[in-house]
Structure formats: structure tokens, C-alpha cells
Amino acid sequence: MLKPGGRLAIADIDDGIGGLVIPHLPAFEQLAGTLRQVQASSAGDREIGRKLWRLLVAAGYVDLTLDSVVFHSDELGMSAFLPQYDPERYRGLVAAGTLTLAEWESYRQAYALFLAAPDALILQLILLASGTKP
16 A cells, blocks of 8 residues: 555566576576476566556556666675576476476586686666656
8 A cells, every 4th residue: 555645666577688697508598488487377477577667657656767777796796696596496396397307407517517607697687667656
């Protein structure tokens, strides 16, 4: 519940512009595709960021803004991002039948290559939409 004149802010992702991982590893992209499918099957939307402005307009908000916030491992350190990419986080998808053991193992091996890469970088972009309730 927001009173008139109150400001609402929503921060969310959009996979279309969400970030990058260096070095480029196809197994990372394959897992991301699987995660998009899993989230979509539960009514999730990994492209919601691009829709935030229009959702606020439809809800009647005014004085809208849309900004991006960039987070990257060169500034925050790699450890800030590793829990999100840790293969163990996705092991349950094998038990659920969402990933094959071979797909998970491929991802695990790519993760090890990523960690060993001297130029490893993770950059993530979050969209931040805000508006005022009239």
C-alpha cells in the first residue's frame, strides 16, 4: 500500500541485456536457457526488466524513471558472484529431470575453466524503474 505522492522502485533483471561472462563458455549459455525455461514454467519472466516502465504506466504511476545499475567482478570481487554460478546450486535440477547429468557435468567443467581463466569477468546489469503514485 503506497499513499499518494509515495515513490515505488522496482529492480529486476532482463536476460536480453543482463550481463556477460568472460571467457565465453557455451555451457553457461545452455544452463541459462534451461533456467529461463524453468522460470517460465512457473510464470516467471526473465525479460521483465524491459516491461517495468509499461507496467508502471498501466498501474497509473507518474514521474517515471528507468535506470540501469551495473555490477561487475572487477569492482566487487569474483566472490560476490560465485554463489550464483556454483555448479552445486544446480545439482538439484538433475534430480528433478530438468538437466541431464551430462549437461550438469559439462557446466561443472566449464565453471572450473572459468575460475582458472586469468581474464575472468562477470558483469551484470539490473534495471531500476520507479514512479510516483498520483
